[in-house]
Amino acid sequence: MCGIVGYIGPRQAHEVVIKGLERLEYRGYDSAGIALINNGLNVYKKKGKVSDLKEHLNGRELDSRIGIGHTRWATHGEPNDENAHPHYSQSRNLAIIHNGIIENYSSLKQELLNKGHSFLSETDSEVLIHFIEDIRDNNDCSLEEAVRLALTKVVGAYAIVIMDGSNDNQIIAARKGSPLVIGVGKDEFFLASDATPIVEYTNEVVYLNDLEIAIIENNELKIKNTQDIPTTPYIHTLDMELEAIEKGGYEHFMLKEIFEQPRSIGDCMRGRLDANKGRLVLGGIREYANKLTNADRIIIVACGTSWHAGLVAEYFFEEFCRIPVEVEYASEFRYRNPVINEGDVVICISQSGETADTLAAIELAKSKGAIIFGVCNVVGSSIARATHEGAYTHAGPEIGVASTKAFTAQLTVLNMIALQVAHSRGTITESRYHELLVELENIPSKVEKALELDDKIREISALFKDARNFLYLGRGFNFPVALEGALKLKEISYIHAEGYPAAEMKHGPIALIDEEMPVVFIATRDSSYDKVVSNIQEVKARKGKVIAIVTEGDALIPEMAEFVIEVPRTDEAMMPLVSVIPLQLLSYHIAVMRGCNVDQPRNLAKSVTVE
Secondary structure, X not given: OOEEEEEEOOXXXXXXXXXXXXXXXXXXXXXXXXXXXXXXXXXXXXXXXXXXXXXXXOOOOOOOOEEEEEEEXXXXXXXXXXXXXXXXXXXXXXXXXXXXXXXXXXXXXXXXXXXXXXXXOOOHHHHHHHHHHHHHXXXXXXXXXXXXXXXXXXXXXXXXXXXXXXXXXXXXXXXXXXXXXXXXXXXXXXXXXOXXXXXXXXXXXXXXXXXXXXXXXXXEEEEEEOXXXXXXXXXXXXXXXHHHHOOOOOOOHHHHXXXXXXXXXXXXXXXXXXXXXXXXXXXXXXXXXXXHHOOOEEEEEEOHHHHHHHHHHHHHHHHHHOOOEEEEEHHHHXXXXXXXXXXXXXXXXXXXXXXXXXXHHHHHXXXXXXXXXEEEOOOOOHHHXXXXXXXXXXXXXXXXXXXXXXXXXXXXXXXXXXXXXXXXXXOOOHHHHHHHHHHHHOHHHHHHHXXXXXXXXXXXXXXXXXXXXXXXXXXXHHHXXXXXXXXXXXXXXXXXXXXXXXXXXXXXXXXXXXXXXXXXXXXXXXXXXXXXXHHHHHHHOOOOEEEEEEEOOOOOHHHOOOEEEEEOOOOOOOHHHHHHHHHHHHHHHHHHHOXXXXXXXXXXXXXXXXX
């Protein structure tokens, strides 16, 4: 959600910033802009794509060694040129880019209006830069001091970068609740919402912490907090390659990421799992491992696709560990007064590690004394730093907004955690434990085989691309997969889709079924197989069109279903890792055939960093 890029150094700033904005397009946005210091402070911005901004810049004098840029996802004010970032201060000597929401902007704005300020946009961000300038002018202080004082008075979340048109040797940045990373090069610095715009230039980065202010001036980086206390920057080394954020010959990032899953699942297990030796070790879960092993209850908190992964994990932990589990939407959990007792453990799941609601849920749970374990993909992210312990998924950058490889990587990590806990608790036999380790280790090859169904799924997609509704049905471990399949379809194709437990069909959704309704069954061989067969017969009796995901070699369901997709056989606990693959491909091909923007679906952002 929203993208920030900044640069100061010997390069042409506009080239670095524009390329960085293009790297951040996957985050979702509706307008883009750039500010440069060349014969004064100049701001250029346009509603639409970065390509529209580039066209707007044609023929302009852009020579500058300092610049900031932004892709905006509208919160305060509609998407238009005026509300796009960067924003000027009253004097037009300062410019700001901002991710997040300033909650008390209305009262600040009224105070500034009373002082004679005028505003060009409807945004809270413009109010903030006016406020900073007002503090500087009235206190006769430096810009960095004005920023610090202003941030002690604002309420909300922010990642900001500010330039002063009279000082082309300085950039000031700060964050609270919204990510900001600083790349450190030779006599140059890069700023961005995440590492994707930076990795091309340097692998050394500083992750700014909440309530920290960075001052980059005269080739030096200084960091202090809003209490004016200096801190020492800690430089991390990025574990990311440039090719990981390129399409690599695929038409879309989403398709590339779907086909990367045999590797990403394998990377997730590498160094952790050795089935031949019966070895399973999660290095990130050590100090608090006993808390997890002896938990009285596990609460899983997540949003979106990560919430679906949490639902599958509920089956893992209850089946193998015999620990009761509750799965909560982070957005609801944080606004309740949840009952958390001594002996409870909270597991938070997030691909980006920056999801605002999940971060808030962590802080709430910590305030009640809970031990928090994190499962996320991005090293150095806010959730990784806020939790007591956890495990990275090591899926690599996921650029497509609709999450695919992150989901299967999360399932892999959660499965390993559950197996490790079950083994420690003695709630699983040695033979079953080793059997499941072998099954998990073989999942990448089975996903590889499932991906070979791509051509067949494309053919099925062509028949249903104009459908107005879909139902997805599954039972047991595959019920959350039905939810995830429905979410993928509506996210990127804009077709209404709903996922249900198959048995719940008779409690309402069956009324929707007619000859126009495609119904996707995840009907693999498991303990619920006979029940799902009965559900398929009920749909057929009402002339519904059945698309069945079945275990290879199934002879019964192909006699009933019009369309059958066979996936490799595996243990039912591992089946979600395999059965979800055809659903990802089905949603992808339908969306492409409908002419949808697969990687950047409308109204969506990759990482929801504001409420």
